[in-house]
Amino acid sequence: MPHDTVLIAGAGIGGLTTALALHARGIDATIMDRTPTLRPIGVGINLLPHAVRELTNLGLGDALRDIAAAPHSICFYDHTGELLFREPRGLAAGDPHPQLSVHRGRLQMLLLEAVRSRLGGIAVRAGTTVDGFIQDSDRVQVRTTAGTLSGAALIGADGIGSTVRAALHPGPDPLMWAGITMYRGAASMPAFLDGSTMAIIKGDNGVDLVTYPIGGGLVNWVLQVPTGDPGELDGDAQWNLAAEPAEVSRHLTRWRLNWLDLDALVARTENIFRYPMVDRNPLAYWGVGRVTLLGDAAHPMYPVGANGGSQAIVDARVLADEYAVGGLAGLLRYEDQRRPETTEVVAANRQMHHAFSEGTADLDRVTSAYRSDTARSRRA
Incomplete structure (x- = not known):
């Protein structure tokens, strides 16, 4: 494997999108995933307009819309069916791209097919669990159940139970x-x-x-x-x-x-x-040297406001942009941009959840939380 290859732990939405974004900028990538066979499992996910923009720019817009629904509004009701308020979403809210609702597994398979088509069949190594890594001034060596892989950088996109995160941050890090x-x-x-x-x-x-x-x-x-x-x-x-x-x-x-x-x-x-x-509580930093984090491994958040997968997709584009221009220095610039932005989303999702949990008595607060989330999404 060439030493300039970027290694990615995790073949989820974030890891696959990162590989595609790097490839679009002329950078080779290899993905390792512990699952022996990647299958379309899971349930639904919402992609906010900024995430749809990124996937469209990667040439996946038409294929994505073919497998998704495009909501024009989100409506709040009480349990008797009375409408409490309606908030426009996507194109109906004036965004240049739609919001799309899709089966997570179908989205993952769409991304996987694109990676294998563009990067080659061996770009995704299923059944390969990351056990640890060491790095020096020349490369990072990743220990896996299939042997040791060497590359220029390691991106931990291995989810909320990230092995890479645990190695970078060995102290207490509770859910x-x-x-x-x-x-x-x-x-x-x-x-x-x-x-x-x-x-x-x-x-x-x-x-x-x-x-x-x-x-x-x-x-x-x-x-x-x-x-x-x-x-x-x-x-x-x-x-x-x-x-x-x-x-x-x-x-x-x-x-x-x-x-x-x-x-x-x-x-x-x-x-x-x-x-x-x-x-999880936000980290003071994500990565060290040639190793950094992305998506749920970096900033797991409540599934409120449809932002988890969308933020991982934006992570992928920013990381690819910065790494293509600055190499290892770009990894730090990626973190400097995305860590405060995602920390804000984690806090906002917690606040939105608290507003929801108070019920319809504080409807103004719920409405305000959703409109603030819409505005924040447009700035991504």
Whole structure:
């Protein structure tokens, strides 16, 4: 492997987009992922207009729109179906690009196919777990389960449980729990209302349902249920535990929505997952020398405001721009730009979650939080 290759840990949305962005600037990249076989798993994700812009600039705009839904508004309702407020999104809000809602696995497969087509079939090394790394003035050597790989830089895009982050920051770095358990799924059913609306329904006792079509005949949904006091999570997050339909349905028994069949939403979901709403406190720095972080490995955030995946995609473009111009010095400039920006988003997502959790009594605060998020997204 040439020593000028950039090594990327993680073949998720951030890692794959980084490889494409580097390749577009004439820089070779190799991705390592611990998963033996990359498959289209997961549920829905929203891409804000700034993320759609970046993928469009990489030549993926048409293919992305073919597999996604494009919401023109997000509407808040109470559990009786009364509309509380509506906020335009994407093109309807005056952005030059749409907001797109898509199945995370389908998006990942789209990016994976593009990487393999443009960078070659061996650019993504599945079943290759990063165990650690050492670096010197000439290169970084990455120890993996498939042997040692050498390159010019290492980008830790290996998610919220990042091995690269743990090596760079070996001290305490707990997951911070919002006190919310999320139940997630994608139902095979027709889209509700006009097919281009996101909805957040606020129920009793802080229970919220977020739902939106994601293309391909699927409706994504997330039920957020308060189940404890916020604070440090005891142990790991135990991602993607299976949940039973009854665990969801019991929270919706008194809801009455004439535009959405809640029983069908749950019953037509093949797999329901349960996991905690968590983030981590922002780091004082991301990387050292030839190694840095990106996406959830750098700035995990609450899934509020549709910003997690979108921020990883912006990370990829900024890193590629700066590295192409400045090499290793560009990695530091990337961090200097993106770390304060993403720290602001982490804080804003926490504030937005707190506004939501107070229910409809503070509707002005909820409205303000969403409009502030829209304005922040346009500046990305």
